[in-house]
Amino acid sequence: MPLEIPSSVAFGMSFVHPVLMWVLLALSGYGLYLGIKAKKLRTATTAEERKPLIQGQFAQRHLKIGKTILAVMVLGTLGGMAVTYLNNGKLFVGPHLLVGLGMTTLVAIAASLTTAMQKGNLVARKVHVGLNMTVLTLFLWQAFTGLQIVQKILQPQA
Numbered sequence: 596m597p598l599e600i601p602s603s604v605a606f607g608m609s610f611v612h613p614v615l616m617w618v619l620l621a622l623s624g625y626g627l628y629l630g631i632k633a634k635k636l637r638t639a640t641t642a643e644e645r646k647p648l649i650q651g652q653f654a655q656r657h658l659k660i661g662k663t664i665l666a667v668m669v670l671g672t673l674g675g676m677a678v679t680y681l682n683n684g685k686l687f688v689g690p691h692l693l694v695g696l697g698m699t700t701l702v703a704i705a706a707s708l709t710t711a712m713q714k715g716n717l718v719a720r721k722v723h724v725g726l727n728m729t730v731l732t733l734f735l736w737q738a739f740t741g742l743q744i745v746q747k748i749l750q751p752q753a
């Protein structure tokens with residue numbers, strides 16, 4: 596039995612998650628940019644190559660954005676599940692739910708590797724990048740299935 600909340604409120608809440616997740620997609624793209632810049636500095640050899648990159652503080656900014664991405668993805672996923680449950684009295688065990696939970700798991704594991712990466716662990720660094728590239732790829736698919744769900748919600752109920 597779905598929780599009793601006014602249907603207009605429930606309808607409105609359905610759009611918070613999609614908008615938030617599109618913002619998160621943009622943020623993740625920016626995170627990728629900062630990560631690539633951080634790598635450029637790490638691997639730069641000449642002083643004139645390093646100087647502008649040091650000033651950009653890319654690794655610090657990447658970490659800050661990364662922490663935000665982690666928090667928003669966990670809250671956004673749980674929020675999406677909460678709204679789905681409130682609207683339908685159940686969850687739909689389909690691609691959007693499973694890929695969403697998978698992405699959140701992968702990004703959490705990637706974030707847990709940061710201490711090892713900062714100590715120079717090469718395996719942790721490679722796994723971090725691999726996991727997050729997978730997350731970004733899945734994100735595109737998730738945006739697509741998400742829009743299909745939005746379309747379904749906007750269709751008049753028979």
Ligand code: HEM
Pocket residue numbers: 623624626627630631633634635637654657658660661662664665702705706709712713720723724727728731
């Ligand atoms: C969209 C998600 C993310 C992408 C695409 C991404 C990508 C990258 C890339 C390409 C690097 C550079 C690797 C290298 O130097 O070879 C990096 C480094 C790093 N990332 Fe991420 N990352 C993401 C999310 C996160 C998150 C969630 C955290 C932590 C909460 C994080 C923390 C770090 C740290 C600490 C480094 C090392 C920076 C340094 O060189 O000091 N990243 N990431």
Ligand code: HEM
Pocket residue numbers: 608609610612613614616617620668671672673675676677678679680682685686687688689691692693694695696698699734737738739740741742744745748
């Ligand atoms: C990028 C654009 C996205 C759009 C447009 C979108 C859209 C939606 C919509 C409309 C719902 C149904 C809400 C309701 O029933 O009122 C939903 C549910 C959900 N979303 Fe998203 N979403 C997006 C991205 C994501 C991402 C990135 C994740 C996780 C990383 C995620 C995880 C979930 C989960 C777990 C549910 C509950 C699914 C269920 O039980 O059926 N979504 N999403």
